[in-house]
């Protein structure tokens with residue numbers, strides 16, 4: 334499968350480890366993610382205001398790029414695109430849905446973007462995780478050369494991947510897609526009752542304390558259930574859960590650091606694609622000591 | 631004294647409107663334009679700048695090189711019957727019948743202060759100095775406004791993701807006219823972002839070319855000292871002669 338890939342800004346800056354590992358893991362599964370030759374920021378937050386069309390222009394412009402790629406044959410999928418960041422995924426899928434269901438909005442945005450070809454309203458925004466699920470997790474197990482035996486992972490989902498229901502890729506009440514993936518990689522799954530609690534998102538900028546509290550809850554609950562590491566698919570969740578451990582430690586003296594993996598890093602590790610493809614050095618809490626203790630490195 | 635007068639005359643001549651001294655009886659083709667709401671009939675084929683001078687306006691600002699390089703002569707116009715607001719450089723664009731024109735001599739902008747030697751070559755630097763780039767809604771208005779046909783939106787997007795090389799390449803021909811900035815709904819001053827990115831890329835991103843290093847060594851070793859001394863000692867006549875006979879690239 335050759336599919337247009339939308340990276341988003343974070344994956345080119347703070348979350349290179351998500352991009353590098355996901356591209357390598359996807360390739361191993363026969364998914365060729367072709368970066369869109371031109372793309373712009375998705376807008377980051379989907380505007381819920383009914384008359385605020387301006388903030389959907391950015392997403393729709395990206396969808397036009399996907400449409401072009403489908404038409405010019407640079408990919409072999411039709412009107413499909415893949416994202417890795419949960420936030421980009423949510424914003425663009427929501428915008429795609431809005432213009433698909435509101436003909437008037439689509440006309441208005443198309444007439445505003447008069448230097449672009451008209452958007453046809455048909456692009457399907459996918460997250461890599463759902464593409465993998467739809468392929469079948471047995472395909473994943475078949476590629477595992479280094480099962481993550483003995484590693485206790487507490488999958489974390491947050492908000493953007495699973496909510497709202499019409500946008501999410503899994504049951505918003507009881508998501509399992511991460512657990513199924515890591516099981517296929519040979520890991521042990523620990524269920525965290527806080528797996529779908531918000532990490533605090535952008536409050537991390539102006540309201541750090543809220544984020545410290547939330548992240549502390551999410552991490553310590555995972556630990557209480559026996560989790561040794563947590564997983565995510567979102568650079569913002571990763572920042573709040575991983576980098577903010579610095580502040581958590583200052584506030585909660587008993588808190589013990591815990592590695593936060595991108596789902597894709599666990600895939601490249603289990604597929605035996607080498608440390609360059611895992612980019613563990615970019616994680617804030619270094620996961621390598623834990624992996625060494627499990628004989629996985 | 632005599633020389634000085636010559637120079638002042640040369641400057642005065644250079645700044646004279648090209649239409650000075652033309653007899654309007656000799657002009658066959660005319661167009662109607664509006665300058666800041668007033669109608670004028672001007673000879674066809676003039677640039678906007680020349681047409682305004684023909685109409686009696688004197689450029690005490692908003693003009694510099696008269697050759698499309700300095701970015702001083704930004705113009706906005708609409709054409710009769712069209713809703714599009716268009717942008718151009720007045721010295722580079724010919725008047726057309728039914729143009730409604732105004733000059734934009736200045737674009738108010740905040741330029742960040744920084745010590746380039748102390749700025750980290752990181753994605754966050756551009757955002758730190760110009761946090762408003764995160765407000766870009768990808769409307770593409772800036773690209774449509776740019777008289778240099780630059781992909782302005784794309785270089786702001788490159789800036790957002792810290793891709794200095796791309797910003798530098800895409801904004802290289804920016805003449806700082808400010809038209810993108812006055813049109814941007816997110817109030818971004820694109821040209822300043824581009825300039826910081828080019829400075830950063832020039833200092834930290836580019837490798838020093840070998841030929842430049844070799845040339846500098848030659849200069850340090852005094853390869854041209856003798857020639858320079860000769861030039862400095864030459865009198866005005868000799869310099870004029872040599873200037874006229876200089877080797878130059880074809881125009």
Ligand code: SF4
Pocket residue numbers: 775776777778779780782803804805806807808809810811820821
């Ligand atoms: S980028 Fe902006 S300032 Fe630079 S030439 Fe284009 S419109 Fe003018």
Ligand code: SF4
Pocket residue numbers: 765766767768769770771772773782783786813814815816817818820
């Ligand atoms: S005009 Fe402003 S908001 Fe629109 S694309 Fe350009 S920089 Fe972004």
Ligand code: FES
Pocket residue numbers: 692693694695696697698699700701702703719720721722
């Ligand atoms: S006067 Fe310099 S660009 Fe027009």
